[in-house]
Structures are given as C-alpha cells and as structure tokens.
Amino acid sequence: MxxxxxxxxxxxxxxxxxxxxxxxxxxxxxxxxxxxxxxxxxxxxxxxxxxxxxxxxxxxxxxxxxxxxxxxxxxxxxxxxxxxxxxxxxxxxxxxxxxxxxxxxxxxxxxxxxxxxxxxxxxxxxxxxxxxxxxxxxxxxxxxxxxxxxxxxxxLEVDTDDWVKWALAHHMPTELIAFVRFRPELLDNFEPTKEIRNSPTPRTIAFVGKQITAGLPEKFEFEAFKGAAGEAFAIEYRAFLKLYRQLPSLEEIVLNPTGAPVPTEPGALFAISSALAHKMTDQNIDAICMYLDRLPVENSVSCMKDAVTRNSSICNNRAFIEWEASSAAGILI
Known part of the structure; x- marks a missing residue:
C-alpha cells in the first residue's frame, strides 16, 4: 500500500x-x-x-x-x-x-x-x-x-506524491522537494549493506532537509548530505543545488512573466516549478500562471499540485480556475 x-x-x-x-x-x-x-x-x-x-x-x-x-x-x-x-x-x-x-x-x-x-x-x-x-x-x-x-x-511502498505532501506539511526545503520531483527513484533507493553508510530513503532524505532548514553552512553540505543519504545522493543533490541557485528570481518572474527566462534543463524546470509552488499566493498567482503556460505540461501540473497541497484555497482563485479550464494540464490536478 x-x-x-x-x-x-x-x-x-x-x-x-x-x-x-x-x-x-x-x-x-x-x-x-x-x-x-x-x-x-x-x-x-x-x-x-x-x-x-x-x-x-x-x-x-x-x-x-x-x-x-x-x-x-x-x-x-x-x-x-x-x-x-x-x-x-x-x-x-x-x-x-x-x-x-x-x-x-x-x-x-x-x-x-x-x-x-x-x-x-x-x-x-x-x-x-x-x-x-x-x-x-x-x-x-x-x-x-x-x-x-x-x-x-x-x-508499505514508497510513493513520491505522498512524500511530497508530507514534505510540504513538514516544511522541508523547496529545493529538496524539487530534487525529489526531478529524481523520484532516489526516494526509494535503499541498499542493505554491512558497511557503515546510509543510502537514500524517505527518512534519510528528511534528515538532509532538517539540516538545511536549520541553516547548514554551505561548506559542510557535501559531507553532511553524504553522511545522511550516501555519496551518490550527495553528488547529485549538490549539482542540483548549484543549478537551483542560478534560477531566475521569483520577483523577476512576477514582474515579467512573459519575458523572464525559462530554463531548458529538466532539473532546472523541476526546480523552478517547485519554487513557484512554494511562493504562490492570491496576489501573484496571475503572473505565475502566465509563466506556467510557458513551461512543459508536466512541470506546470507539478507546480499547481504542490501549490494546492500547501494552500487549497488557491483553487477558488479566478486565475487558477481559468488556468485549469484553458489548459489540458488542468484535468490532471
């Protein structure tokens, strides 16, 4: 189950x-x-x-x-x-x-x-x-x-959507949620071993998130992530974070939703959609919907799913209703 x-x-x-x-x-x-x-x-x-x-x-x-x-x-x-x-x-x-x-x-x-x-x-x-x-x-x-x-x-089996809902409810970092969306197979990558090392599981990835939320200094990131969820996870996640930190800002997207740059790399697309979901409010949803129309359907839908999980009242916003009605992606929410 x-x-x-x-x-x-x-x-x-x-x-x-x-x-x-x-x-x-x-x-x-x-x-x-x-x-x-x-x-x-x-x-x-x-x-x-x-x-x-x-x-x-x-x-x-x-x-x-x-x-x-x-x-x-x-x-x-x-x-x-x-x-x-x-x-x-x-x-x-x-x-x-x-x-x-x-x-x-x-x-x-x-x-x-x-x-x-x-x-x-x-x-x-x-x-x-x-x-x-x-x-x-x-x-x-x-x-x-x-x-x-x-x-x-x-x-019990691992499910990415259920983990994302849990992560949103427990204030896991936006960038970590984006990474799990991008690399869902790592959420269920437990490898039994006699060696003294961890592998990626919902529990160990949650420890990564808790350290980030607590203000982990960047110079300790690789060793801390490696110790929590294994070296392979740490290498991939650090590379993802480097990409995430170079994304266009939310302010830039809200001010210029039709002109703000759209990432081309898959990882960056998942990162920007998760970041927008985390920041979406009744005040900026119009601009964000305009920007989402420029993203692939998969990323647009994942953004709205996470935004609705965080704040279900968004479903009553006119911009959301229009986005859902005009977009084929809307039927997937």
Whole structure:
C-alpha cells in the first residue's frame, strides 16, 4: 500500500480492533504512518519496542500472594493496556527483531487478548511493524503463530506524491522537494549493506532537509548530505543545488512573466516549478500562471499540485480556475 492508503486502512483497523502488521524497508515511514493513523483515529498511542524488551514486560512479573501461591503482576505498558478506558493503539515497533521468547509473549496478547488471567481492554488495538529479512536489519523472522495472529500483513511502498505532501506539511526545503520531483527513484533507493553508510530513503532524505532548514553552512553540505543519504545522493543533490541557485528570481518572474527566462534543463524546470509552488499566493498567482503556460505540461501540473497541497484555497482563485479550464494540464490536478 502507498502511505496515504495505509494510513486510511489503519484508521479502519483501529476503529474495528483489527491487529495489523506493517512490513517494508527501513526508513520509509512505517512508524510515522502508524502514529499519524492513531492521531487521526483520536486514539491514545503507546509505542513499545520488543527488541529491547523482556518476556516479562508482556507477561507481568510473578508476585507471591498471602496463600503461598504466586500471581503475575502487570506493570508498565502491560498495565496501561489492561486498564485503558479510551481508544488506544499499542504499537509494537520492529517486532521482527525481537527474540522468539518475546514474540511468543506478544502472541498471547494478540490473539487471546489476555495474559496470565489479565484481560486486555476492549479499547486497545494492536499494530506492529517490522523490516524484512532481506533488508539486513537484524530481522530473523516472525514465528508462524505470531504472523497468523494479525488480521492483515501489509507491505508499505514508497510513493513520491505522498512524500511530497508530507514534505510540504513538514516544511522541508523547496529545493529538496524539487530534487525529489526531478529524481523520484532516489526516494526509494535503499541498499542493505554491512558497511557503515546510509543510502537514500524517505527518512534519510528528511534528515538532509532538517539540516538545511536549520541553516547548514554551505561548506559542510557535501559531507553532511553524504553522511545522511550516501555519496551518490550527495553528488547529485549538490549539482542540483548549484543549478537551483542560478534560477531566475521569483520577483523577476512576477514582474515579467512573459519575458523572464525559462530554463531548458529538466532539473532546472523541476526546480523552478517547485519554487513557484512554494511562493504562490492570491496576489501573484496571475503572473505565475502566465509563466506556467510557458513551461512543459508536466512541470506546470507539478507546480499547481504542490501549490494546492500547501494552500487549497488557491483553487477558488479566478486565475487558477481559468488556468485549469484553458489548459489540458488542468484535468490532471
């Protein structure tokens, strides 16, 4: 499933108490999507990490009673999901990395919804996430009985449009969004390796964006980008930034939309369309639409898509309506 579809499906699962397992490559947003789905479903969220847990965390500790026997005493997260009074998501992150003994303890929670005589609250929905064995993320696999306890096992796939919407909502740099539009294959370029280096994924590219937003000095850019998302990404992105920084200014385009230079290189076209989307307002949309008419349809449409994602009220502007009506590109919005 794409991120947007998975978020909607998880909300359905939360409303109906269906346990779901999310699989996928590292760094593609599994945990974030589960978190967003819980928020959208107006549920409390408890994030648990079985890989660093002990079986007793999910079973309780044996505690002596007055009659010479022992009961299991729930504590911590287990106590929370037993006593939950409102809709709650219990998110088991990186379940596939957990030892078999911990997975077995989780299995009883998932199916029987009780452990050692303690009933899990009907308000609790179990969601879990794991990488795959081929990702070299220390995943040994899941016990067969654990897998069958989930109502569905869903693999998350990377989607450029969904990532761009996320990036716009989280104030990622305009130039980074433009680069991902230009080179979408780099967004899903995870390469498992035993070497101590990163590769491009939604997570590592987001770290690039956060450093830029924080004011990363230009002299550190290459090493910082290389450390975040790998050397190949850093080389390409630095070349793109050099091109981006030579583009005509927004002021020049707004003042002279029919005469301002139009880039010819594909990368520059994606860069200028993303920059215009970021700056589009009700005051300058007329001039920008005139300039967009001079760009290839693909770039004109991507500009409007991003602008509408940032500010949906633009759709009510007369200039937008006329652009959509007069342009074949408009039907793609």
């Amino acid at each position: 794409k991120p947007k579809d998975l978020s909607e499906y998880l909300q359905f699962a939360i409303r109906n108490n269906f346990p779901v397992l999310i699989t996928g490559k590292p760094g593609i947003g599994k945990s974030d999507i589960a978190t967003q789905a819980a928020i959208a479903a107006e549920a409390e969220l408890i994030i648990s990490h079985p890989v660093v847990s002990d079986p007793t965390d999910y079973k309780g500790l044996p505690f002596p009673t007055k009659n010479g026997t022992a009961d299991f005493l729930p504590y911590g997260e287990l106590h929370q999901i037993i006593t939950a009074q409102k809709k709650t998501v219990f998110f088991l992150d990186d379940l596939g990395q957990a030892p078999a003994s911990v997975q077995a303890a989780c299995m009883q929670l998932l199916l029987a919804r009780q452990i050692n005589g303690h009933q899990i609250s009907d308000q609790v929905t179990f969601i879990a996430a794991t990488n795959r064995r081929e990702d070299k993320a220390a995943v040994s696999g899941l016990l067969e009985p654990v897998k069958s306890r989930f109502a569905a096992i869903v693999e």
